[in-house]
Amino acid sequence: MAFSCLAKIEMNQSLSPEFVGFFDNARRGVLSFPRCGACARFHWYPMPRCPHCRSADVRWQAVSGRGELFSFTSVKHAFDPKRADSLPYTVGLVTFVDAPSVQFVTNIADVPAEALTIGMPVEAVFDQVEDGRVMFRPVPLKSGGIA
């Protein structure tokens, strides 16, 4: 599945101020999550205060963008009629060694769902995405193919 089929979904928001940093960073090609300046723990989704210690000192911490596929589903029904032409598409949930306690909802691009397995390494890709979404794809092996 290429990115292009999903690229034209509008972001309908008035974004909450504590969400904005994510999108600013993503447009620059950086994946980042909120991390507490007091207790150094990550949380997700962004909250006005750290949910672990209640500190208001929450900062955007850049991460490597390398993660593992925790779970995934191939969506075959147009819950949103605007997506009827892009079925099926794959939603993945990704975990990160460098951002424990974050599980990130994304689309898995480049490969059909049949080629995915739980636990496989995946990486963030930013090309072709102007709206601040961050897609993931399986980490390519040097020998070709995917891990």
Next chain:
Amino acid sequence: MTPIAIVGVGETPAVRRSEKSLRALVVEAVSNAIDDAGLKASDVDGILSDGLVMPTTVPRDFVAAQFGIDRRYDGGMSFGGAGSACAPQLAQLAISSGLAKVVVYYFGVDWGTRTSGPYGFHDLYAGKMAFEKPYGFNAQPSYFALWARRYMHDYGLTERDLATIAVTQRQSALRNPRSQVKKPMSYDDYFAARVVSDPLRVPDCCLITDGAAAFVMTSLERARDLPKPPVRVLGTGFGSEPVNGDDAFTQPGGMMRIPGAKAAAERALGQAGLTHADIDFAEIYDCFSISCLLQIEEAGFCKRGEGAAFIREKGIGIDGRFPVNTHGGLLSHSYLLGVEHVIEAVRQLRGDSGEAQVKDARVGFVGGLSNPDYGVLLLGKD
């Protein structure tokens, strides 16, 4: 606390799309419940609903005005399923403290007719709107599909295990003349059904329904003077965890578990002085086959990861050793977010379930999920 009972139940026919407005459906359900109780609307002095869906669609003041009820007590907690399962907790507090004598609870949805259907509901969560919907992750079947896939990986659950839940509940629904679905479903039919969000197929997902249901509660003492056999509220439990609705389906605190279920079940059982072994049947919030299975585990009927084996060994059909969703549940009876589970438990304990009657049913368990909230209601024969 003063012992209380459910003395009247009412509902509208379970249909995919109704010609009536949601207000009219609620009025019909409440009217039926008050009639069933052998009471008059003027006897009612307290009105309850869930705390989120009804206040924005058919608020309690509307019901009060329609029925001429002069409210002395008014309330609602959680939303949807947990709200319905826990309504007797609020009623018992009110009745015990003398704030009210007769309390009616109602719930209904028009998600069969409304354009956004059930999917619009989660739009109220800002985090989901910003970080999930743009990826096409905005519908309950996809939430639970992620859970199902990972659970299969971790615990060896098979698609056939999920089919067993859907197929068995369909068999129960066919023994109930009120169920929305009349068509039999074999395992072959299940596997031939359309995949919605893999691994979940259409029959793994709840129906979509327009309808409403209501029930009337009063003190057990007064209940004994009313026409229908009283169904006692033996125990109620609300449970939750500090997991917010944005996170509940994807983040480690809520993912693949039902945060409030364990606490809610323990609280209700503790209040009733009962154990799991005393429960003759269970009406469990089966929004999806996988969520029904997880609730069986988290509410303590079996251990984590053993739900599928438990279901296979016990049998969850009406004649099984652990009947679950004897009316067909959200999968095959109707999708009124669990209020019908309460009504069905009352019918079973009155002995009114006809061909779907569980033999010697004395204690029923109702579990209502409103992730991350959970409500448990234990009902018994007087």
